[in-house]
Amino acid sequence: ELKVEQNPLFLSMQEGKNYTIYCNYSTTSDRLYWYRQDPGKSLESLFVLLSNGAVKQEGRLMASLDTKARLSTLHITAAVHDLSATYFCAVAATRTSGTYKYIFGTGTRLKVLA
Amino acid sequence: EAGVTQFPSHSVIEKGQTVTLRCDPISGHDNLYWYRRVMGKEIKFLLHFVKESKQDESGMPNNRFLAERTGGTYSTLKVQPAELEDSGVYFCASSQVIGGPYEQYFGPGTRLTVT
Numbered sequence: 001e002l003k004v005e006q007n008p009l010f011l012s013m014q015e016g017k018n019y020t021i022y023c024n025y026s027t028t029s030d031r032l033y034w035y036r037q038d039p040g041k042s043l044e045s046l047f048v049l050l051s052n053g054a055v056k057q058e059g060r061l062m063a064s065l066d067t068k069a070r071l072s073t074l075h076i077t078a079a080v081h082d083l084s085a086t087y088f089c090a091v092a093a094t095r096t097s098g099t100y101k102y103i104f105g106t107g108t109r110l111k112v113l114a
Numbered sequence: 115e116a117g118v119t120q121f122p123s124h125s126v127i128e129k130g131q132t133v134t135l136r137c138d139p140i141s142g143h144d145n146l147y148w149y150r151r152v153m154g155k156e157i158k159f160l161l162h163f164v165k166e167s168k169q170d171e172s173g174m175p176n177n178r179f180l181a182e183r184t185g186g187t188y189s190t191l192k193v194q195p196a197e198l199e200d201s202g203v204y205f206c207a208s209s210q211v212i213g214g215p216y217e218q219y220f221g222p223g224t225r226l227t228v229t
């Protein structure tokens with residue numbers, strides 16, 4: 001069974017600091033997604049990573065994918081309060097039918113302190 | 115373009131009662147998924163529709179849960195009778211079938227509390 005593990009589960013950091021959230025998964029997949037969720041809101045897609053070595057950046061967030069290590073990272077640079085949210089990674093597993101099943105991590109609750 | 119909508123946003127019911135959640139996907143999206151997040155835990159897959167057909171229902175907890183998608187448009191998820199452990203946030207997501215990378219678009223969720 002495909003499992004996705006995120007760490008840390010909780011992260012409290014000062015504004016201006018850098019940090020990395022890790023997402024490990026247990027089986028082969030070439031599609032990895034990062035989402036952000038604000039309290040009471042829907043999940044917002046941040047990044048879609050489709051190949052080994054893929055790196056995408058948007059503002060202070062940068063995501064990367066290493067399919068050989070089955071690891072994705074979400075790096076936060078010079079954090080600001082607005083980045084406070086819960087971040088989820090999700091991996092797409094291919095069914096025999098050719099469709100995809102998405103497995104989510106537990107989420108990382110990030111709090112950026114002023 | 116309207117996003118995925120869910121109704122109600124919150125529901126508080128007593129154990130043993132019935133609740134029906136509704137999801138309206140983005141128009142034209144054939145894939146529709148139901149997920150549940152129990153507080154502090156991962157988002158768990160429940161069910162996947164392709165149009166009106168159930169592609170995968172391996173995540174449905176038990177036979178108290180019934181999902182339908184008549185006509186391949188909106189979907190309902192009924193819990194009958196509800197138990198305490200059914201509490202959580204139920205998310206719906208939709209995506210296109212053709213093309214990639216099959217990015218999912220999520221609704222705001224329905225927070226279900228069973229007392």
